[in-house]
Amino acid sequence: MRTLKKVSIYTDGACSGNPGQGGYGVVLICGENRKELSAGYRRTTNNRMELLAAITGLKALKYPCEVTIFSDSKYLVENYTQGYVFRWQKDNWMRGAKKKEPVKNSDLWQELLQLCKAHKVNFVWVKGHASNAENNRCDNLAVAASQGANLLVDERFEACGA
Numbered sequence: 254m255r256t257l258k259k260v261s262i263y264t265d266g267a268c269s270g271n272p273g274q275g276g277y278g279v280v281l282i283c284g285e286n287r288k289e290l291s292a293g294y295r296r297t298t299n300n301r302m303e304l305l306a307a308i309t310g311l312k313a314l315k316y317p318c319e320v321t322i323f324s325d326s327k328y329l330v331e332n333y334t335q336g337y338v339f340r341w342q343k344d345n346w347m348r349g350a351k352k353k354e355p356v357k358n359s360d361l362w363q364e365l366l367q368l369c370k371a372h373k374v375n376f377v378w379v380k381g382h383a384s385n386a387e388n389n390r391c392d393n394l395a396v397a398a399s400q401g402a403n404l405l406v407d408e409r410f411e412a413c414g415a
Contacts, residue, residue: 257319257373258283262310264324265381265391266302267399274404275299277306278394280387281313288313289390293398297407302395303329304361311368319373325381325388333376338362360409 261282268275276293290309294302303326310322324330332338344352346359356362379385382392 257317260314260318260320261387262307262320262322263385263387263391264303264306264310264322264326264329265388265395266299266304266306266326267392267395268297268299268302269399272296272298272410274399275302275407276395276398276401277302277309278391278396278398279306279310279313280390280394281310282387283318289394291394291398293401293404294407294410295404297410298358300326300328301358301361301407301410302399304358304365306391306395308361308365308368311365311372311374314372317371317373321375321377323377323379323385323388325379325392327378330376330378332362333365338366342366 263280264277266275266277274293274295275297276291279290281288290313303324307322307324307329341348341356341362346356348354348356379388381388
């Protein structure tokens with residue numbers, strides 16, 4: 254049996270206005286190897302950027318790994334670790350007492366769950382804007398990306414009419 258490589262993925266999303274210009278920052282660390290990723294969007298939300306950061310980090314992996322995703326987003330971490338996302342999936346991406354309210358960002362939650370299947374993933378919440386150097390680096394990457402030139406279009410966000 255092959256031992257999975259251990260990878261730490263630090264993520265953060267940023268948004269100026271909500272919705273507004275946004276971006277994400279990702280730092281991947283595996284042993285001595287380090288990779289930083291970021292991108293900015295013209296119009297999106299902070300929660301979408303938090304999810305997209307985690308998705309981007311997982312997409313960067315070339316083979317199954319043991320992954321710890323560190324995020325200051327309780328939206329991301331708690332909805333996953335407390336099982337809400339699995340309940341939404343079971344309920345066909347509807348929520349609420351009568352299952353009549355669509356889950357926000359279901360497109361990204363679905364993509365995240367699909368990517369998690371390929372890895373052993375653990376989500377860990379870290380306090381934002383605090384003493385975690387990698388989280389702070391992700392925040393800097395996300396903010397810089399959101400303010401950069403050539404911002405991307407979050408087509409799935411725009412398509413939902415938000």
